[in-house]
Amino acid sequence: MNVSTEEAALSAAELRRREAVHLRRAKAADAVMRAVLFAAAAFSILVTLGIVYVLVKESVAFFRHVPLSDFFTDTQWTPLFADAHYGILPLLAGTLVTSAVALVVAIPGGTISAIYLSEFAGARVREAVKPVLELLAGVPTVVFGYFALLFLTPLLQRIHPNLPTFNMLSAGLVMGIMIIPYVASISEDAMRAVPKAMREGSYAMGATRLQTALRVVVPGAFSGIAGAYILGMSRAVGETMVVAVAAGQQPNFTFNPLEGAATITAYIVQVSLGDVPHGSIGYQTIFAAGLTLFLVTLAFNILGYMLRARIREVY
Amino acid sequence: MSVAADPRAIERIARANERRDAAFAVLGLLVLFVALLVLTALFVDLLIDGWPRLNWEFLTGYPSRFAHRAGILPAIVGTFAVMLVTAAAAVPVGVLSGVYLEEYAPRNWLTTVIEININNLAGVPSIIYGLLALGLLVHQFRLGESILAAGITLALLILPMIIVATREALRAIPSAVREAVYALGATKWQVMWHHILPYSTGGILTGVIMGLARAIGETAPVITIGALTFIAFLPDPPFKAEFPFVSFEWLTAPFTVMPIQMFNWVSRPQAAFAVNAAAAGVVLIVMTLAMNAAAIVIRNRFRRRVRW
Amino acid sequence: MEQPTTMPALDLSGRAPAQAQDDAPPKVEVRDLNFHYGEFHALRGVSMVIRERRVTALIGASGCGKSTFLRCFNRMHDLVEGARYEGEIRLFPDDINIIDRRVDPITVRMRIGMVFQKPNPFPKSIYENVAYGLRIRGISRRRVLDERVERALRQAALWDEVKDRLHRSAFDLSGGQQQRLCIARALATEPEMLLLDEPTSALDPIATASIEELVTELRERLTILIVTHNMQQAARVSDYTAFMHLGELVEFGPTEEIFTRPREKRTEDYITGRFG
Amino acid sequence: MEQPTTMPALDLSGRAPAQAQDDAPPKVEVRDLNFHYGEFHALRGVSMVIRERRVTALIGASGCGKSTFLRCFNRMHDLVEGARYEGEIRLFPDDINIIDRRVDPITVRMRIGMVFQKPNPFPKSIYENVAYGLRIRGISRRRVLDERVERALRQAALWDEVKDRLHRSAFDLSGGQQQRLCIARALATEPEMLLLDEPTSALDPIATASIEELVTELRERLTILIVTHNMQQAARVSDYTAFMHLGELVEFGPTEEIFTRPREKRTEDYITGRFG
Amino acid sequence: AELIRIDGSSTVYPITEAVAEEFQIAHRGRIRVTVGISGTGGGFKKFCRGEIDIADASRPIRPKERKACAENGVRFIELPVAFDALTVVVNPRNDWVDHLTVEELRRIWEPAAQGRILRWSQVRPGWPDVPLRLYGPGSDSGTFDYFTEAVVGEAGASRGDYTPSEDDNVLVQGVAGDRGALGYFGLAYYEENRGRLRAVPIRHGDRPPVAPSLETARNGTYQPLSRPMFIYVNAEAARRPEVRQFVEMYLDKAVAPQLVRDVGYVPLPEQAYDLALEHFRRGVTGTVFEEGSHVGIRIEELLRRERRD
Numbered sequence A: 001m002n003v004s005t006e007e008a009a010l011s012a013a014e015l016r017r018r019e020a021v022h023l024r025r026a027k028a029a030d031a032v033m034r035a036v037l038f039a040a041a042a043f044s045i046l047v048t049l050g051i052v053y054v055l056v057k058e059s060v061a062f063f064r065h066v067p068l069s070d071f072f073t074d075t076q077w078t079p080l081f082a083d084a085h086y087g088i089l090p091l092l093a094g095t096l097v098t099s100a101v102a103l104v105v106a107i108p109g110g111t112i113s114a115i116y117l118s119e120f121a122g123a124r125v126r127e128a129v130k131p132v133l134e135l136l137a138g139v140p141t142v143v144f145g146y147f148a149l150l151f152l153t154p155l156l157q158r159i160h161p162n163l164p165t166f167n168m169l170s171a172g173l174v175m176g177i178m179i180i181p182y183v184a185s186i187s188e189d190a191m192r193a194v195p196k197a198m199r200e201g202s203y204a205m206g207a208t209r210l211q212t213a214l215r216v217v218v219p220g221a222f223s224g225i226a227g228a229y230i231l232g233m234s235r236a237v238g239e240t241m242v243v244a245v246a247a248g249q250q251p252n253f254t255f256n257p258l259e260g261a262a263t264i265t266a267y268i269v270q271v272s273l274g275d276v277p278h279g280s281i282g283y284q285t286i287f288a289a290g291l292t293l294f295l296v297t298l299a300f301n302i303l304g305y306m307l308r309a310r311i312r313e314v315y
Numbered sequence B: 001m002s003v004a005a006d007p008r009a010i011e012r013i014a015r016a017n018e019r020r021d022a023a024f025a026v027l028g029l030l031v032l033f034v035a036l037l038v039l040t041a042l043f044v045d046l047l048i049d050g051w052p053r054l055n056w057e058f059l060t061g062y063p064s065r066f067a068h069r070a071g072i073l074p075a076i077v078g079t080f081a082v083m084l085v086t087a088a089a090a091v092p093v094g095v096l097s098g099v100y101l102e103e104y105a106p107r108n109w110l111t112t113v114i115e116i117n118i119n120n121l122a123g124v125p126s127i128i129y130g131l132l133a134l135g136l137l138v139h140q141f142r143l144g145e146s147i148l149a150a151g152i153t154l155a156l157l158i159l160p161m162i163i164v165a166t167r168e169a170l171r172a173i174p175s176a177v178r179e180a181v182y183a184l185g186a187t188k189w190q191v192m193w194h195h196i197l198p199y200s201t202g203g204i205l206t207g208v209i210m211g212l213a214r215a216i217g218e219t220a221p222v223i224t225i226g227a228l229t230f231i232a233f234l235p236d237p238p239f240k241a242e243f244p245f246v247s248f249e250w251l252t253a254p255f256t257v258m259p260i261q262m263f264n265w266v267s268r269p270q271a272a273f274a275v276n277a278a279a280a281g282v283v284l285i286v287m288t289l290a291m292n293a294a295a296i297v298i299r300n301r302f303r304r305r306v307r308w
Numbered sequence C, D: 001m002e003q004p005t006t007m008p009a010l011d012l013s014g015r016a017p018a019q020a021q022d023d024a025p026p027k028v029e030v031r032d033l034n035f036h037y038g039e040f041h042a043l044r045g046v047s048m049v050i051r052e053r054r055v056t057a058l059i060g061a062s063g064c065g066k067s068t069f070l071r072c073f074n075r076m077h078d079l080v081e082g083a084r085y086e087g088e089i090r091l092f093p094d095d096i097n098i099i100d101r102r103v104d105p106i107t108v109r110m111r112i113g114m115v116f117q118k119p120n121p122f123p124k125s126i127y128e129n130v131a132y133g134l135r136i137r138g139i140s141r142r143r144v145l146d147e148r149v150e151r152a153l154r155q156a157a158l159w160d161e162v163k164d165r166l167h168r169s170a171f172d173l174s175g176g177q178q179q180r181l182c183i184a185r186a187l188a189t190e191p192e193m194l195l196l197d198e199p200t201s202a203l204d205p206i207a208t209a210s211i212e213e214l215v216t217e218l219r220e221r222l223t224i225l226i227v228t229h230n231m232q233q234a235a236r237v238s239d240y241t242a243f244m245h246l247g248e249l250v251e252f253g254p255t256e257e258i259f260t261r262p263r264e265k266r267t268e269d270y271i272t273g274r275f276g
Numbered sequence E: 001a002e003l004i005r006i007d008g009s010s011t012v013y014p015i016t017e018a019v020a021e022e023f024q025i026a027h028r029g030r031i032r033v034t035v036g037i038s039g040t041g042g043g044f045k046k047f048c049r050g051e052i053d054i055a056d057a058s059r060p061i062r063p064k065e066r067k068a069c070a071e072n073g074v075r076f077i078e079l080p081v082a083f084d085a086l087t088v089v090v091n092p093r094n095d096w097v098d099h100l101t102v103e104e105l106r107r108i109w110e111p112a113a114q115g116r117i118l119r120w121s122q123v124r125p126g127w128p129d130v131p132l133r134l135y136g137p138g139s140d141s142g143t144f145d146y147f148t149e150a151v152v153g154e155a156g157a158s159r160g161d162y163t164p165s166e167d168d169n170v171l172v173q174g175v176a177g178d179r180g181a182l183g184y185f186g187l188a189y190y191e192e193n194r195g196r197l198r199a200v201p202i203r204h205g206d207r208p209p210v211a212p213s214l215e216t217a218r219n220g221t222y223q224p225l226s227r228p229m230f231i232y233v234n235a236e237a238a239r240r241p242e243v244r245q246f247v248e249m250y251l252d253k254a255v256a257p258q259l260v261r262d263v264g265y266v267p268l269p270e271q272a273y274d275l276a277l278e279h280f281r282r283g284v285t286g287t288v289f290e291e292g293s294h295v296g297i298r299i300e301e302l303l304r305r306e307r308r309d
Ligand SMILES: Nc1ncnc2c1ncn2[C@@H]1O[C@H](COP(=O)(O)OP(=O)(O)OP(=O)(O)O)[C@@H](O)[C@H]1O
Pocket: C037, C040, C042, C060, C061, C062, C063, C064, C065, C066, C067, C068, C069, C080, C117, C229, D172, D173, D174, D175, D176, D177, D202, D203, D204
């Protein structure tokens, strides 16, 4: 082995010394970065704590006025009016119905789109379509709201003449289409991450693209896809402007998507667009409603987490 | 050999499978087509409505009581300024949190709770971030109704999206690569900085883009912190001729953003303002398009560089 | 420490060498096959006959195109952008040209199984990995599946190691176990022909021996094309051997001839380069 | 076709067998090493001495714990949740216990290089793959890097194949080329000891021979621990051989002894099981 | 540059925006004006904390808000700037309503009607048995406060089972698509959507029913639903020349009436502008609105009343 002049100039001891210095620095950087990273992660916990703090603080005051039993059993929600009722059920029902309609559209739509893009479409189609889909996610939701109210509802009214102007069906459908890109894009990323060797294994067995997609790629990408679904659900539950504009804002305890009803978010935005004096019961209602919403999404997520853990176990 | 012996039987099975395959391809195209059709319908509708106002004066004009004179320059500048703050705040914090949670945090009940919490945070409705910002940023921290407050609010909103996207991107990197780097004596941070982060940049960027695209059209939380609507001037420029050349005054300046301007016009009684709203919608979508396009170029460059 | 300079000559006794005049009918006939990855010309005018129920080995230096050649047989390259086939690979008895665009690759793949160089189990249970091929052929009766899965696992010499954890993830297996699982997966559907791409490169000798034994056993029922860089393995299991170099088929013939009296200088260099 | 029933005996002539009384000082001493993956007890009370500038081979059936054992030497298991070490792996001359929690794994890994079973190049250029280890040691002078990269690639018998495309992606290489790249990457930093986990399982014979030659060459400067399931490879390149079975070290000694007169029945079974 | 901060009512916003626009043109951008929409109440909150110079208000300041101002030492000048006519609308396909009495409106909207008055036939005998669906502003707006006070007799006293929206165009859409609908909002929204809505004449006491229009609002015959709108100027800020100039333009009878008409509201009588300007110049602080009803008061009368801080 020929030792070069370049190398000879640096004695072995010198090299070792330099390495040691460098290693010390690298380790110091490592320790610093570990602290920085921890701080960053801790910050997101801080955000949650902030939210919980703000929500709980006002909600506590709210529940001093309103017994929990009323909150969960009364079927009317008119907290800002003379004959005040504080039953969250109508808002909850509205939220669940609009979300359900949206998810019936978004989950199959998003999954099918993702499978199509990742397993069927050629690279060129995928690279062209995906950005456009992502663009759908960037359209202000107000626009979608008016689109539902002024375009889709009249269309639906032609099929179903008795459909009221404000209805949960139209809002839910548009919301569903709006959420498709979220589900599709994240699912597609997850599917793309499945190693090529696994696909090859499946194709070599004589599987078609569909079989490979459904039996190998989707299970392999399941954690990512489940994440996409949960994000989609949360978006549906938390979407504000579309339902505020198109679903009507009248609290209405019904599970019929052909009727109009207010959702929790529609209520909050309707109230915060106006102005409610700080410290009034009206002000506290939006936090109590917000807390409910927070807990609903939390429940979804825990459910999703358990589902994922369970499905992983099967493999 | 039972089932598979006969080439004709195989052919039959294969044909049946392929019919399903083809049917799915049609279905997939159809779904994409519908989704794209909705987008197209929406965009064309906006374009037709807003067409009369889509001109240079509109882009460079200030608000006015006359719909045909009103412009959106302050809203565009405001949107850019807010997005700048949002990205500057959310990307580092989000990516670093994602790295910590995915690569550093020990796997225990605490991390499980944190994981659920982050996912949940991603699903917290934007309006609640608005309430948080109103309660904490505007009142407690006295940031007022400033670009800084709005930027941070939207940053908080997209933070979980970026964290989740970062984690997914990191997870996609084969552990063999990590092992290879560790085996050479790299520190954890070197593994991250030299390898894992560069290889996952594409995925992280996707998350960032989706987050910013969401933030740019977000109305509700900016309303709750009380963005102003009549702003007939621009914030101070960040660069100055005299020392120290940079200025952060723009951070505390009053501002308006595109969706607020749109919402304001939409709720005007005069139909002419609806035209402005549509035109603003078109501009907003084009802005998002440009953002996406730029990001896709970057992402593809990364993807081309990193293959498995 | 000096490098060993001599190695024992290959022992080809005890084999049942295929006759120079083999009576086995051709299973596949490759005619002037050319293959390109985009610009790169990876296979150059390869022609050969693969006989039914015989084991044909492909040897050659790393990067010479063995895997590329093998993958032509089940149209795996269809999945690669820019791949281009030319020539014919005729599959008998029905005499179809495998690489003809009009021939359905799915049918081809159902008839011709494959095991890859790196183990690639699916993210499923061990059981579901093996059952996969059956399921996509529409078989879902539990009893049938159970039986076929067990048989395939036994053939792949894996049954005893996994019979108690059939429903655990295939990823929990060691590299060698994973590869045997992939072999079991390919066998479960009982293909007419099996393509093996260095199937034992991740296996220990005992597992290797049992796989080799299995190859010998399978030879009674199906045609096997095996890539290996273990010359001894080629010598042990194959009836015919093809030696490739830089995308060309340098020499092809009965294994015994190739190893004992190669006609081409390059073949001899390669084989003896290993041992001398 | 019958399975060949006899194989030539291993030729151990031409080697420079390590003396039973080796004068090489110990490089590593393993004392009663136990290792657990969570519940699973993967290594059971392993003790052995690895001598400096000698090649020690690890053989054993698939899944017996060879890779697991090897990975203890550079604390790779630190990255696995629930991994637990017990016992000692003392590294000389400084006599530190590698698996002691207080010992810094980074320093250990800088001193002990590793090459894995499956090639795992970085998605960077060929050049950067090899240069990486140097860069994290603070070497960034272009001239030094160029020279060291070239030397490492030559040692790994890859230089001629890649010298014209050093700045192309490492993923454009074939499997065998990738593995040789990984070897070059480990060599570039000139470690005191090298861990090789079936480094040639993806290589063709010519590349294998050159790697083996390299191992023999490196032996003059560093200590090598190599996992292999190619018995002949173990016989050819190693001074000492350890035979493992189900997590236990069954037998350990000079290679010649292990292969010619194993003391344990299990060792003999394993070795002869392979050959007849 | 100097900055004038204005916030408050969304109803008054278009007028203030118009003035601000003209003002900035006149001063070529040397003076900056910002106008926000926090609603009347939100505007007063900021105003009384001293954060803004001028508050837009679609109703008079409340005693509670006055107290908040007083606690912070904020004194204000109350200035009426325009009129609006709250318009009650029904669907054009509604062929049975010719007019509504205030009493009928009260029966429809009072809290006791919640969950009870659900069909048109319950409003006036002889009207068809069609479901009655209601649309109106949210409970936090000045419009809501004024309507409930004028119709029910107490600010904020309303039933809760209707579709409330802060965006009046949403209400327009709701009424336009629903044969059984009844809603109320500002005149401008009706004027812009004449084809899709029908305004209902209102009968107050014994007088004949009056339909809402710019004319009937200005001449005071459209009662009790025509309302004045205000700006409240911080007395301290009023000393600053730019604020002074701004308010003077707001009350300039050569400029203001046209601006008000441009955005769809009813200008004050000329004389009222003079009176208001005079108050402002003299720096008269305080409000003329004591507790109790202020419905249906003529503007000149208001301006002559005694003021209290
Ligand atoms: N997808 C691809 N695109 C371009 N070139 C490729 C591709 N796959 C392989 N090659 C090139 O084609 C040649 C043949 O590769 P192949 O994998 O068939 O070799 P091999 O004989 O199987 O080698 P090994 O024994 O190392 O597996 C090599 O030079 C390789 O670099």
